Amino acid sequence: MAPRMVEVVPLNISDKDLMSAVATEITRIFSFPCRVGVAERLPAELLDERRGQYHATRILEHLAVSDRTSFRLLGVTTLDIFTPILRYVFGEAMLEGRAALVSTYRLSTAPPGDDFPSNRSVFVSRVLKECIHELGHTFGLTHCDDPACVMAASLDMTHIDAKSTQLCYYCKIMLKDELNKN
Template sequence: MDRALLDALGRDLQGELGVQWWVGDALPLRDEWRETESGLYRSIHLIHALMERAQGGEGNARRTWRLAIADAGLCAEGVGEVFGEAAMEGCCAVVGIQPLRGGSGADGQVLRARLLTQAVHELGHLAGAGHCRRASCVMYPSRHIADSDHKGHTFCAECRDALKLRGVQKT
């Protein structure tokens, strides 16, 4: 994984959400987590591994969010390929970077913007936000990379206000 990209994501998340961040130890992808047919990794296994790590780690596992950036494609049960997944109102989420490299114009800046969008989306789920029906809101579910490119990394007013009530959204 490109450390410069992870550092840029951390700075972007700090600026966007006001979160403190650090890059932790790498979480190895296990062969048994991979779907045989698609070659994609089952995202729930990465989330469970992060949760196990959180249980043995420093700080309060419920107050410290962990976001894994997998240099792979991901899938979820009953959904197929996904950009990421989160334990709703939990402590852990994952984003797969492989599909973010797809599509036209996926240069370094586009990849960085896509990664920020998906990271904010998954952290929104950790904060308790569900999917939004507004296509311009970061909480709108992305089915295709074009959805992610269109919506960007910002919350709509309704989602932002709901997160402020929970005390988790930067003002």
């Protein structure tokens, strides 16, 4: 059985500080050990040449069958990703599955009136929220109605900026139940 360790997989991304911030936050929220794994470059066949974007679902499948030993794999990439029904996505995950994915590509847009992207902390906080959110799906959590909860659905940047990296009381209980099932 794979060790109950979460692995952050850097995919076409070189920001080491960001990767370790993600790993630290994952351990804080989910109480699992988390490490930053070996970086990789995505195979060219995962690129949709017509759209100039990478296919999120196929990246998840690529991660899920990898011979990495951790029980959860979270890919983080700077590449622009999409699913067939959406123009782009911030992230994607297998519900109760092994793999999750977050793209930083669209997370560096300035909030109105802000001097972003010079404001790195806003960017980092968005990435952390999306990583916790997508990983939450792999542990069986679904979308939450509490706009401050990290499991709230984020259709645009205002939604992401409005929420915290924290699970609400209800989602924490759901997570505990899900983890006790396995």
